Amino acid sequence: MTTGTLPIVTLLDYGAGNVRSVRNAIRKLGYTVQEVVEPADILRAEKLIFPGVGSFGAAMESLQNRGFLEPLRQYLAADRPYLGICLGLQTLFEGSEESPGVAGLGLIKGHIERFRAPGLAVPQIGWNGIAMRQPSSLFADYREEKLYFVHTYRATASQENRAWILAETAYGGDFISAVQRGKVVACQFHPEKSGRAGLNILRNFLQEPQARPRPVSVATPAPGVSLGASGFPPSRTRLAKRIIACLDVRSNDQGDLVVTKGDQYDVRESGGEVRNLGKPVELAARYFREGADEVTFLNITAFRDFPLEDQPMLEVLERASEEVFVPLTIGGGIREFTDANGRFYSALDVAARYFRAGADKISIGSDAVAVVEDYLRRGRRKDGKSSIEQIAYVYGNQAVVISIDPRRVYVKSPDEVPHRVIPTAFPGPNGEEYCWYQCTVKGGREGRDLDAATLAAACEELGAGEILLNCIDKDGTNSGFDLELIKMVKEAVGIPVIASSGAGRSEHFSEVFTATNAEAALAAGIFHRREVEISAVKEHLQRHGIEVRL
Template sequence: MPKVHLVDYVAGNVRSLVNAVGKLGYQVEWVKSPEDVKNAEVSNAEMDKLILPGVGHFGHCIAQLSNGGFLEPIREHIQSGKPFMGICVGLQVLCQGSAEAPGVEGLGLVPATLTRFKSSTKSVPHIGWNSAIYRKTSQGMPQTFYGLRPESKYYYVHSYAIPYKHDMLNSEWVVATAKYGEEEFVGALSRGNVFATQFHPEKSGPAGLRTLQAFLTGESGPVEYSPTLVRMEGLTRRIIACLDVRANDEGDLVVTKGDKYDVRQIDKGDGRRKVRNLGTPIDMARKYYRQGADEIVFLNITSFRNCPLADMPMLEILRRTAETVFVPLTIGGGIRDTVDADGTHISALDVASMYFKTGADKVSIGSDAVIAAEQYHASGKRLSGTTAIEMISSAYGNQAVVVSVDPRRVYVSCPNDTKHHTIWTEYPDHAGNQHCWYQCTIRGGREGRNLDVQQLIEAVEAMGAGEILLNCIDKDGASNGFDLELIKAAKSCSTIPIIASSGAGSPAHFGEVFERTTTDAALGAGMFHRGIYTIPEVKHYLQEKGLIVRELDHDYP
């Protein structure tokens, strides 16, 4: 089996990249020292390919590579003409520097400095599926560009990018760009033996696998230009499938779904209330991947607290899912400081690290985020540096941390009756009150707290969260549409992406939430699990409404 070298340093979820390379028929050989890079240079032709993955902070990445002695060997590998691929921060390292880490120098091969996206008109980080459309070189159209297609979509997750300026790079580099709002940036570039992507090919489904295959084989066919296809460039509307996972009454791990967070129903056989069993997590995740889910979320709703950490069932679910599912995977539940069965204290960062190494791209934090937000406001809005959000985002980047919030409506007769942020609602309670606030809860919605959604968002943004998974207890299991008023209220105070959750019962509900709010993504569960509607049906409905969605590349595995 041919081999490819991967630089081994702290770079988030590299398991998915290893799995993608393996699926394409290659074996990973880890580069653990500078000498290993040099060995790659003198190896035979099928072993000289070097991939530099990376997520998170530019300065942290440069420091890790510098402290490990990798920077100069990587530069020498590139200068020797051997194939090199950089992914995400692996692309950014090639630049002169980044506004994310002023004064920190990159390799300087790309004459550009990364800047942060403007958050005044859109959410930052830029998370989701976007284009990578090549631009003309000064000599005309490029002849090869690693399998990129203008109609395909690729998965991006970043806050900093190379701003694209015509002819700034084109004299030396072949460039593919994407647009986020009013900003155009470099999505991929190549020159000679160097290829780098801002997106993650290993998380970009069949389109990403095709790009990886092109690099590994060196077979990049002629690029075809189609103005019709390019018209659909830009960020898509993300459709996320969510799997609530827990042990059923027989001890098996199953996907379930609640009604107002109650996951039990009357068994027709013996009349007992049993956990709803809607299928096995791995099989359902694979099904949704094949259907075109843009992301998959596993919410571990019982956290399996009695299991030794290294043997947690969710680790095995993640490991097996990541072998064949090449879209982003999020895991929630149990991301907290804990004590293992043998008495060993394990930090939330260690728990998250284990998930990342197993195949997760993001971790979702729920109740602990609410408690941390309360402490943040009680301390005069001072950061402690010790919360799970701060520790994980510092090590792996903001985009690796999702905060999942479970709010419920609390009605008041007028806004002055509470100190919390209220909204006027067109849906009064039984007493006719038309003002309410959204109370954060913990313990699966069983305990309300003196904290509203807006206060939570302010706190977790300051701590470093990269995304909000916005549930709604009042809408859970109702299948009558998302709580648009809640989503609008959350978006009005947030600069990070919001995922709308709870209430989806039909494709029309997805169309409604995207057309009537500025939500960044929408999540479905029960309607997919029960087979009432499929993900392709939702996407087809959105396309008919003129909204951009990711379509599957059916000509590639």
């Protein structure tokens, strides 16, 4: 089936993750998208895209239950145009360590394994490069730009799958970042979330074969250079530090959604009006154009309102995903609810609605504290019922971000409290030389008997893939990130940490990356007010030898 000279693109949506961004990217390139509704739609497809997100086992189970598995195998065996994205690559292999005993499609020899290397933050989340191993028109106009990866498991090269390998990427050693044989191609990165470079790759796949650009050339390895299992030298790509723009979104007194920013979470001006720094979609699109690596929306009124009835916020996500082709995170109200009619919604139901609206990751705040308090009372025994566990199982741990809002509590001695206490270079009001970081809920208004490092470590155990680490004491001060807090939490977890609260100038970003090894840094007000440009931050980081995406 075709529309004019352009084929209709068939999207294999098996019910997990954000496929809206893939759909929007295809439409932005001028193509019509058709969903797979019944198994026969797969065999009727001219071009099939499988944007797999979530866990390997859940994906294969869903394909089987919907009757999609056998038609998909037939389609691939016939060497018809196929693009797999992320899990859409991994399911081409025989199986995965993520889901023991679950068979993959078996088109490529080998099993998917978890990232493992000393000191390596897992999942890999962020922008990395690729090293081409074979020529392909898919990468005809690729100029060594960084592309967006988010995954815990990866495929590695072997003699049995070497002929498939199109590109490799380094993260704790080389892994396979793209494969191709004939018309079947797949990539571990997300082209729909990789900005202009990713859209170009997607366009190359969608074009008719005769319209595809000429293939790139691949250099021959120099004599005497040690080769990997793929037959090529190590790729030597590097993961970039991420700069994230954050938009606190709430209704003003007229009922319009606006981007605001508070000082210690107070978002009202002296006259009482909600501080208005712009419209959410317009600001998000601006940050995408200016080079933000991710955009985060925090719905700061969601703890009072039922999020599935918060249609304006869902519309913000839907519209932003049409303009912003980097990852979108949404936070606020990710917990179970019972509505006014007595209908119960799990946290998974709420998260699913956000994913379908365009979110790539969801951020859990106050509910994470309640989850961990219960988890610790049970002696760190999992029951599979928490919001973190449920969402991580269906969508993958890389889709679950934990937003922690701690504040300093000074003590004279580490023995005063049963919490993780650190010596501080900034003594308290009475000369205290130690402090701990108390977790808060409800926008920082209520403290809990739980410290930030314990919360972060427990959330990792439950399946979270990333920590968004705020600091109430630093929020709105423009005095720099709380390096002591960030170091402490980085030492407590093996998942990526986003530093937040306190950025006031470019030097604060190089400081946090140099002093703490945080994987990303987030700012809001200084970007909204144009006090610091994202491009200026990245240029500063590059001058100081810190890897960034330009």
